[in-house]
Amino acid sequence: MNQTSDDPRNEMTSPEALPSVDDFEAIRPYNDNEVVATLARLVRNDEFIDTITRYRLPRLARYAPRVARALARHGLRRAVRNIHTVGDFQNHISHYMARMIQNTTNTFSVEGLEHLDHQRAYLFIGNHRDIALDPAFVNYALYHSGRSTVRIAIGDNLLQKPYVTDLMRLNKSFIVPRSARGKRAMLAAYQQLSNYIRHSIVEDNHPIWLAQREGRAKNGVDRTDSAIVKMLGMARRMKDKDAPVSETIAELRIVPVSISYEFDPCDQQKARELKARNDGVAYEKIAYEDILSIAAGITGDKGRVRLVFGAPLEGDQDSYDSAAQEIDRQVLENYTxxxxxxxxxxxxxxxxxxxxxxxxxxxxxxxxxxxxxxxxxxxxxxxxxxxxxxxxxxxxxxxx
Structure with missing residues (x-):
């Protein structure tokens, strides 16, 4: 008999097996004291090195792969030798981001950031078109305005390779559970996630980026999933079950963010998936399709790109649905x-x-x-x- 995710036999039966809602070890980004060891692990990772050679040394990788691998490993070792902290790592990749913007966009413009308090952390909730670049453009804008970069929510379905996990967590990504099985396990995972996000904003005063819905808006329709907003309130409700929604929303300092691309490097892949679903055909991703989409998004032509930061949601939201509607209103209004x-x-x-x-x-x-x-x-x-x-x-x- 087939077992579904709701089958109790799929659930973790021991309370000790469930993640503690206050223990963030498994989902948090890497700390400064983990950077050097993580980079050394990446330098040793043959699969990561081969990925570099395919993009940086394609001809040599085809005809002399061992030579290409040796050159790439040597170059990577030299590139990371002076990186000792997360800040060092982000300083380093900011140069690649600047080069990407110069080579693959006509213009990149930012608005609205000047209206936000420089000293306060915000929960940026944005429309989602590109797996990696949506938060990367947000980070680039924050970095060049002298603000703290965000901790980025990323689904565990994207972390299919150890080197991808290392790279993402080095870049301040934290893990959103999508693979938990069973109602109890999923509930515990989302309580843990909600606690982490609230802790980051309220306790650490550290900004967060979160997509307004699970997965990219492949059809170009941006809509906030109110279940995500409700998940954000779990942490406060666990501390005070009678806490008003308005207070819960206000303390998270939610700022809607709208990003607009003139052209989407992944538009044909998205069209293929949309057609398959319309035709009633089960769309099956090829191996590591999400990783390939990340690479295509980074290297492909995007034309003009515009990023607009909205206004923080105040304490006048009386329900999670109304908060989601306000996020939608601002995202649509600010979309170019x-x-x-x-x-x-x-x-x-x-x-x-x-x-x-x-x-x-x-x-x-x-x-x-x-x-x-x-x-x-x-x-x-x-x-x-x-x-x-x-x-x-x-x-x-x-x-x-």
């Missing part, structure tokens, strides 16, 4: 509609009254057309819908 969005809607033939072409140049049309021509014919409706839906979403219309 680029020419690619209007041109996609125009190409679908839907809602022509919403197509604003006043600021669209011939160069914009040419860039959009070149990109569209690279999309297989059978995927084009799903590719176009990703870009058209934000226009419909802003107008309160049903998505495609």
């Amino acid at each position: 509609l680029f020419p690619s969005h209007y041109l996609a809607l125009e190409a679908t033939g839907h809602a022509p009254e919403l197509v604003d072409t006043r600021d669209i140049t011939p160069a914009d049309r040419q860039a959009f057309q070149r990109r569209l021509e690279q999309v297989p014919e059978e995927l084009r409706p799903w590719w176009l819908s990703q870009y058209a839906n934000p226009v419909l979403n802003r107008a309160g219309r049903e998505p495609l």
Whole structure:
């Protein structure tokens, strides 16, 4: 007989086996005193080294893999020799981030950060389009404004390789449980997560980035999952079951964040998944597809990118649903509609009254057309819908 995740035989039966809600050891980012050992482990990791060679030394990796591996390992060892803290590590990767922005975007602009208290930690809840870059752009903006970078929520489904886990936790990522089995185990895991997030904001005064929903908005429709907001309140409710929702929300200092990409490097992969699901075909990811998506997002052309920080949610939210609605309102209001969005809607033939072409140049049309021509014919409706839906979403219309 098949056992589902709700089958009691799948649950951890011993209370001692469940994670302590106040013990963050298994989910927290790495501390400064763990950095040197972690980097040494990465230098020794052949799979990580091979990944580097495929991107940095592709021809040599194909014809002389042992030589490529030796060169990559030597280069990595030299690159990390002066990195001793998490701050050192983030200083180092900020240079790669700057190079990525220069090489793969036309512009990157930031708004709203100047209105936030420099000394206070915030829980940034944002729309989610790219696995790694959404929080990376937030961090880049915070870093260059002299603020503390965020601790990043990342699902354990993405940590399929030990070297990926090490890299993410070095970069201040903490682990969101998605693989826990059984109701009791899942409840304990989310209580632990809620406690960690509250502890970070309230006790450590350290900012957090969290996606507004589980998984990327592949269809271009940004909606906050109110269950995530309710999860955030678990920690306070465990301490005071009668605590008003308004106080629970206010103490977390939630700030909605909206990120907009003119072009999505993973748009064809997303279109393929959307089509499969529409056709009633079970979409099965290829091996390490999420890791490949991270690489594609980093290296692919993004056009213009705009990041807008909203206003903190005050203590006037009387329910978790109303808090989710306010996050949605700010994310939508602050989302930038680029020419690619209007041109996609125009190409679908839907809602022509919403197509604003006043600021669209011939160069914009040419860039959009070149990109569209690279999309297989059978995927084009799903590719176009990703870009058209934000226009419909802003107008309160049903998505495609």
